[in-house]
Amino acid sequence: MAEQRFDVWDSGAAYERYMGRWSRSVAREFLVWLDRGDGLRWLDVGCGTGVLSAAVAAGCRPREVVGCDRSEGFVNAAARASGIAGAPRHLVADALALPFRDAAFDVAVSGLMLNFLPEPAFAVRELTRSVRTGGMIAAYVWDYGDGMDLLRHFWAAAAEADPAAAALDEGRRFRDCRPGPLHSLWTDAGLADVSTTPIEVPTVFADFADLWDPFLSGQGPAPGYVASLAPAARDRLREGLRARVPVAPDGSVPLTARAWAVRGVRP
Template sequence: MTERRFDVWAAGDAYERYMGRWSRLVADGFVTWLGCGSGLRWLDAGCGSGALTSVVADRCRPATLLGVERSPGFVATARASASAAVHFAVADAQLLPVRDAVLDVAVSGLVLNFLPAPDTAVAEAVRVVRPGGLVAAYVWDYGEGMGFLRRFWDAAIALDPSAAALDEGRRFPLCRPEPLRALWTGAGLVHVAVAPVEVPTRFAGFADLWEPFLAGQGPAAGYVAALAPTARTRLRETLREAVSERPDGTILLTARAWAIRGHRPK
């Protein structure tokens, strides 16, 4: 299997049900952890459907806020729910359409692992913030902390060992604190800190957990879309057995992200 062909992120509405609802929760915890004041100039690199952008706009009262995203579909979704004060550009986080040293804060949420050159993206973020400016990001803990994805891949691999090649926990080294810290320090950032951000993922029932995997957004859903109908049914039933429903039919799991921040030297 070619792993990257399953990394499809294009339809903002489909992403919202699959991952966006949890992205918004973790974005709120991330912004709280940053503790930035109002009136700053912000960039959200790889803004996706606008989860982090909207939290920054609501919580931080920025002087300016630009969301950059390479998927036009995601930009359309983000723009539809954003205030008129938030601006968006269809562009790559690895080549930002921003002048040097003009921003106070550059952030990204859940995007670094899906970039061909995350070190280039961090270097770009460093370039566009002023001396003393903040560069921060967060990524899912695919290895251990994403409860519903961990159960999905464990079920898939039990039925099809070749699925292990697509498991984000195995593919993405940046889902752990130490490689993240090395990326930040390697970019010349100082006062680097890493912290977990954990949120509940409550599903109304098994259908609420399973059906987003049918929308084709991201590696897991891309894998499901490529399965024959009988194999898809086996995976669905194996996953159903791997999760526990509460008396009211809901399924409660948790999702953990690793957050990192650092400052451009003055």
């Protein structure tokens, strides 16, 4: 079990219930931090269901927004969500081999994607290549090690029921999701004026079912692990998680999620 990986991403609707609804709040705060002007050409790499692309289109008065992702299911979901005139354009493409000419964009961004790549440094170089001199390259990732209450409770419950599950914890797997390694990725790519910042958002679930049911989708490492379990083991995990999370008097489950953001300028 410890050597398996469950990083499946193909259903936009399932992802929305699992993480998409929270990443939307992070995207808005991220764009405020970037503070870019109007009329720019934006590239969103690893666009997923189009959350960040949509936020750019809604709040940044862009000249153009192009989103790309290697998951055809996610790209189709993003295209359906933005099927109006002037909306972002989405296409299937690999972050490690972007199908764009050099210096085609003013800003290149990526949300919640870098840690899932086999060579994140190569992806940062591709982002940099796609942006003009003086343009910005920026990204954000979940703080899996310390800032994701939902996943901290989930993997603690999973490891209690099955010690082998500890090796699958994103907090152990994705050690680059911290300010120091992110800063190094950007400076190693030759970018200037590099800085990082935390972005924290509330993740309040209506009740425990609202929290647990997205884990049954199979989308991502934790839901993929749940899908691998026999029914009895799944039930034990569910009840172990229920015992760990805080519950408000109205039955809601109030948690928080933190992302780390990084930005730099192509010299």
